[in-house]
Amino acid sequence: MxxxxxxxxxxxxxxxxLLLGNTAAFALEEAVQxxxxxxxxxxTAISQDVYGLHMTMFWWCVGIGVVVFGVxxxxxxxxxxxxxxxxxxxxxxxxxxxxxxxxxxxxxxxMAVPATSSLVKLYDTSEADVDIVVTGYQWYWGYEYLDEDVxxxxxxxxxxxxxxxxxPKGPNYLxxxxxxxxxxxxxxxxxxxxxxxxIHAWWVPALAVKRDAIPGYIxxxxxxxxxxxxxRGVCAELCGAQHGFMPIVVKAVEQEEYVAYLAERKxxxxxxxxxxxxxxxxxxxxxxxxxxxxxxCVACHGANGEGGVGAAIAGSAIANGDIAAHIDIIxxxxxxxxxxxxxxxxxxxxxIASVITFQRxxxxxxxxxxxxxxxxxxxxxxN
Amino acid sequence: xAHGPAKGLTRWLYTTNHKDIGTMYLWFSFAMxxxxxxxxxxxxxxxxxxxxxxxxxxxxxxxxxxxxxxxxFGAVMPAFVGLANWMIPMMVGAPDMALPRMNNWSFWILxxxxxxxxxTLFMEGGGPNFGWTFYAPLSTTYAPPSVTYFIxxxxxxxxxxxMGAINIIxxxxxxxxxxxxxxxxxxFVWTWLxxxxxxxxxxxVLAGVVTMMLMDIHFGTSFFDAAGGGDPVLxxxxxxxxxxxxxxxxxxxxxxxxxxxxxxxxxxxLFGYSSMVYATASIAFLSFIVWAHHMFTxxxxxxxELFFMYATMLIAVPTGVKVFNWVTTMFRGSMxxxxxxxxxxxxxxxxxxxxxxxxxxxxAPADFQYHDTYFVVAHFHYVLVPGAIFSIxxxxxxxxxxxxxxxxxxxxxxxxxxxxxxxxxxxxxxxxFVGLAGMQRxxxxxxxxxxxxxxxxxxxxxxxxxxxxxxxxxxxxTIRGGKKATAEVWENPEGLEWTVASPAPYHTFTxxxxxx
Numbered sequence: 001m002x003x004x005x006x007x008x009x010x011x012x013x014x015x016x017x018l019l020l021g022n023t024a025a026f027a028l029e030e031a032v033q034x035x036x037x038x039x040x041x042x043x044t045a046i047s048q049d050v051y052g053l054h055m056t057m058f059w060w061c062v063g064i065g066v067v068v069f070g071v072x073x074x075x076x077x078x079x080x081x082x083x084x085x086x087x088x089x090x091x092x093x094x095x096x097x098x099x100x101x102x103x104x105x106x107x108x109x110x111m112a113v114p115a116t117s118s119l120v121k122l123y124d125t126s127e128a129d130v131d132i133v134v135t136g137y138q139w140y141w142g143y144e145y146l147d148e149d150v151x152x153x154x155x156x157x158x159x160x161x162x163x164x165x166x167x168p169k170g171p172n173y174l175x176x177x178x179x180x181x182x183x184x185x186x187x188x189x190x191x192x193x194x195x196x197x198x199i200h201a202w203w204v205p206a207l208a209v210k211r212d213a214i215p216g217y218i219x220x221x222x223x224x225x226x227x228x229x230x231x232r233g234v235c236a237e238l239c240g241a242q243h244g245f246m247p248i249v250v251k252a253v254e255q256e257e258y259v260a261y262l263a264e265r266k267x268x269x270x271x272x273x274x275x276x277x278x279x280x281x282x283x284x285x286x287x288x289x290x291x292x293x294x295x296x297c298v299a300c301h302g303a304n305g306e307g308g309v310g311a312a313i314a315g316s317a318i319a320n321g322d323i324a325a326h327i328d329i330i331x332x333x334x335x336x337x338x339x340x341x342x343x344x345x346x347x348x349x350x351x352i353a354s355v356i357t358f359q360r361x362x363x364x365x366x367x368x369x370x371x372x373x374x375x376x377x378x379x380x381x382x383n
Numbered sequence: 384x385a386h387g388p389a390k391g392l393t394r395w396l397y398t399t400n401h402k403d404i405g406t407m408y409l410w411f412s413f414a415m416x417x418x419x420x421x422x423x424x425x426x427x428x429x430x431x432x433x434x435x436x437x438x439x440x441x442x443x444x445x446x447x448x449x450x451x452x453x454x455x456f457g458a459v460m461p462a463f464v465g466l467a468n469w470m471i472p473m474m475v476g477a478p479d480m481a482l483p484r485m486n487n488w489s490f491w492i493l494x495x496x497x498x499x500x501x502x503t504l505f506m507e508g509g510g511p512n513f514g515w516t517f518y519a520p521l522s523t524t525y526a527p528p529s530v531t532y533f534i535x536x537x538x539x540x541x542x543x544x545x546m547g548a549i550n551i552i553x554x555x556x557x558x559x560x561x562x563x564x565x566x567x568x569x570x571f572v573w574t575w576l577x578x579x580x581x582x583x584x585x586x587x588v589l590a591g592v593v594t595m596m597l598m599d600i601h602f603g604t605s606f607f608d609a610a611g612g613g614d615p616v617l618x619x620x621x622x623x624x625x626x627x628x629x630x631x632x633x634x635x636x637x638x639x640x641x642x643x644x645x646x647x648x649x650x651x652x653l654f655g656y657s658s659m660v661y662a663t664a665s666i667a668f669l670s671f672i673v674w675a676h677h678m679f680t681x682x683x684x685x686x687x688e689l690f691f692m693y694a695t696m697l698i699a700v701p702t703g704v705k706v707f708n709w710v711t712t713m714f715r716g717s718m719x720x721x722x723x724x725x726x727x728x729x730x731x732x733x734x735x736x737x738x739x740x741x742x743x744x745x746x747a748p749a750d751f752q753y754h755d756t757y758f759v760v761a762h763f764h765y766v767l768v769p770g771a772i773f774s775i776x777x778x779x780x781x782x783x784x785x786x787x788x789x790x791x792x793x794x795x796x797x798x799x800x801x802x803x804x805x806x807x808x809x810x811x812x813x814x815x816f817v818g819l820a821g822m823q824r825x826x827x828x829x830x831x832x833x834x835x836x837x838x839x840x841x842x843x844x845x846x847x848x849x850x851x852x853x854x855x856x857x858x859x860x861t862i863r864g865g866k867k868a869t870a871e872v873w874e875n876p877e878g879l880e881w882t883v884a885s886p887a888p889y890h891t892f893t894x895x896x897x898x899x
Contacts, residue, residue, distance in 0.1 A: 032831045032832070033831075033832055034831055034832065034833075034834040034835045035816065035817075035820070035832070035833070035834070035835040035836050036816070036820045036832065037816050037819070037820070038816075038819050038820070039752055039819040039820075040820075040821070046748075049748065050748050050749055050751065050752055053746055053748055053749045054743065054746075054749045054752065057742065057743045057746055057749065058743065060742075061739035061740075061742065061743065064739070065735070065736070065739065068706060068707070068710060068735060069732060069735075071710050071714065072710050072713065072728075072731065072732070075710070075713045075714045075715070075716065075718070076713070076718060076728070079649075079713065079714065079715055079716050079717065079718055080717070080718045080719070080720075081650070081717045081718060081719045082719070085715075085716070085717045085718070086717055087649065087650040087651045087715070087716045087717040088651060088715040088716070089651065089652065090651075090654070090715075091651070091652040091653065091654050091655070091656070091712075092654070092655060092656075092657075093654075093655070096655075096707075096711070097655055097658045097704065100703060100704060100707045101700060101703075101704055104699060104700050104703045105700055108696045108697070108699060108700070111696065111742075111746070112692070112693060112696060115692065115746045115747065115748055115749075116689060116692075118748040119685065119688060119689065119692070119747050119748045120685065122748050122751070123685045123688075138525075162434070163434060163435055163828060164434070164435060165434040165435070165436065169433060169434065169831060171831070172830070173433060173830050173831060174433075174828060174829065174830050175830050197520075197525065198518075198520055198521040198524075198525050199518055199520075199521065199615060201680060201754075201755060203755075203823070205752060205821045208748075208751055208752055209751070210680050210751045210752065210754055210755075211680055211682065212680050212681045212682065214609075214615050214616060214681065214682070215520065215609040215610070215615060216609025216610075216613075216614065216615065217609075217615075217616065217681075217682060219681070219682035220682075233821075234821070234823050234826075235823070236680075236754065236755040236756070236823045236824075237518075237755055238444070238513065238514045238518070238521065238824070238825045239521065240444075240512075240521060240525060241439075241440045241441040241444060241512070242440060243440075243444075243825060243826060244440065244823075244825075244826030244827055244828050244829070245440075245828075308439065308441070309439075309440075309441050338524045338525045339525060
């Protein structure tokens with residue numbers, strides 16, 4: 001629960017230290033931007049619309065605030081007893097009540113008009129050029145290009161050492177992934193958002209797209225990006241322990257680059273399929289397995305297999321017992337604990353085989369077992 | 384012949400006296416307020432800097448969840464019931480609550496409900512970790528085993544709230560002194576009457592939704608499980624049908640308190656009494672038809688989005704009327720700024736700021752950016768902390784001399800106010816910025832992009848926490864001694880409670896007072 005009581009005390013005292021001018025400890029952080037004040041304008045017509053609405057509403061509020069607080073502060077300054085103010089006794093005015101009921105109503109109508117037209121545009125998901133199914137998993141994203149037969153899994157790539165303050169944090173700390181979602185610019189891209197387990201929300205501020213990913217539902221949204229670039233987002237709906245660690249990275253590219261990317265992915269997919277029939281050595285599997293473990297398992301099962309949210313792998317009955325049971329829990333998920341999801345569709349045979357081999361020969365587990373991709377393929381066919 | 388309270392512990396266990404029960408409610412809620420505050424400080428301490436420093440993400444989620452649950456159900460609601468118990472019989476000229484034995488019971492089941500809820504933190508798998516909104520299936524299929532205890536705790540405190548509400552309605556409708564017509568009642572009584580109806584309308588809905596969760600978890604139903612033909616969005620509709628009126632349950636009594644305090648210190652009658660009553664009723668009505676504005680991103684059809692956007696914007700009208708009335712009450716008054724008045728003015732200003740961000744959030748297209756970010760956290764803390772908490776503190780300073788017969792230390796009260804006021808703004812104002820910049824809610828860690836404002840927020844939070852300890856000290860010191868208060872306490876305050884001695888006798892209005 002507590003990482004250490006000492007650290008807690010240090011952090012509790014930190015505000016006082018900061019006030020004393022002792023900022024040295026914090027100045028050590030690399031020179032990255034540490035704050036901003038407002039919403040991004042974004043790179044789609046919709047996001048610019050939304051930004052405009054946001055600012056319009058903001059200025060309306062400022063205007064109303066100036067009037068209301070103006071009267072309030074005027075009374076507080078002028079009508080105070082210490083200034084010798086004598087209290088009046090008026091306490092009713094139908095005219096005033098009607099005025100300040102009707103006037104706000106009119107202002108609300110003025111506000112609602114642009115909001116309505118923006119919303120109608122935002123909801124127009126028809127006639128898309130590219131369709132992408134976005135699936136939320138605990139705790140990563142899957143993207144499937146419809147009609148292209150390309151699927152990718154996108155996991156946060158920030159290493160645990162940075163999160164645990166054991167290594168300096170990179171500029172895209174917690175906002176970087178191994179496989180970004182690549183989409184073309186100047187094309188209407190439709191996102192079909194769903195979930196495999198709990199509710200997530202797919203949010204990229206620069207596109208003003210936020211849609212809940214709900215199991216059993218497919219929610220639609222769209223973006224037509226006008227500038228190539230990398231746009232980062234996050235999961236916006238609490239989805240469990242690692243909710244803060246499933247970022248989104250969208251890479252918007254020119255059409256040619258997009259086509260080349262798809263071709264490359266297809267080639268890669270074919271290669272991975274082929275690899276499922278290859279036999280690997282223990283060392284090869286261990287190297288690959290360690291990498292997979294670091295991406296997919298470490299958050300719950302710990303850097304040394306000691307467990308955490310998930311069960312311990314070091315010395316566990318599954319990692320030291322029957323191989324089939326070990327394969328089963330990764331391919332089909334745990335029957336007792338929904339948090340341990342199924343990796344049947346989200347991890348390649350090579351990755352599953354290598355991570356099982358790794359787990360059975362690490363953290364003090366010494367089974368000496370070597371699991372090959374073909375074993376996984378067969379297991380999947382039978383179970 | 385009036386008799387005094389019994390001696391010893393049984394006085395508190397068996398009491399049917401509205402003042403004793405009110406006192407117990409208030410102390411209980413303050414204890415819960417401190418506990419929920421400690422949870423919040425753990426959250427803020429973790430968020431002081433990027434990286435994981437103090438707690439694990441799993442425990443962090445339990446802290447945000449428990450902070451929300453404890454503050455809503457343990458701190459704010461019981462505090463208002465406590466104030467209602469103390470003040471409503473005295474305000475309407477009644478000897479006690481209409482149903483005194485039920486009153487005792489509705490208080491005494493609360494400590495058990497919260498003991499059960501907090502005990503889950505020590506259970507295997509930890510306590511509730513799915514947010515105070517406990518969206519399914521995170522709170523059903525994917526929940527820790529302790530969720531069952533959470534469900535039963537919610538049932539118990541729901542029962543407590545419903546009984547409290549029935550009691551308040553029965554008291555107001557039946558126990559008023561002759562001549563105390565409805566439109567002569569103080570606004571605190573009016574707002575509580577409406578709040579009590581809201582409670583009776585929505586607490587059973589909450590009980591229903593947690594029961595459906597219980598069935599899903601233990602009895603094989605699939606209300607919220609898509610794989611079994613259920614619907615996770617149904618959960619949100621039911622929850623927010625409870626949840627939105629709940630928001631007004633936490634704010635309407637506050638309106639009543641402020642409407643009592645501002646006229647006293649402006650030395651001028653409340654402006655627009657009847658429009659205040661109608662505005663309160665309108666807000667209560669609107670609260671039932673805006674729930675899906677919490678769900679703008681779940682994929683509602685366009686027509687649904689538009690309806691809930693318009694309905695939500697409409698709330699600004701009656702709320703605006705209230706703010707304008709308070710400001711006009713102060714206009715051309717003769718104002719002094721004792722602690723309750725400082726808190727009430729801060730209420731008007733900060734609640735209005737929270738209302739502004741609420742209006743921005745109502746704009747559905749913009750909400751796609753705001754939703755589930757720190758902008759929302761800033762918004763609802765701006766309405767709830769200055770709204771509910773400040774009004775409760777204001778009420779305690781205002782009526783404490785009546786309750787215990789001693790004046791509180793005014794200087795300390797003012798210092799305490801300024802600490803709380805600065806602490807609150809330093810904590811919550813920067814949250815607007817990090818939210819707009821793209822920081823989502825309920826995360827234990829964040830990119831350096833959000834670092835500075837989070838650090839400032841954390842410092843403000845600890846200042847705000849310190850202010851509450853000072854408040855506690857001031858209250859205890861006042862109860863133990865201090866300058867004796869007169870029966871009126873303030874300069875010509877309005878209301879029957881000021882016609883009885885300070886401290887208020889154990890039994891008041893055994894014969895109905897004359898009403899002018």
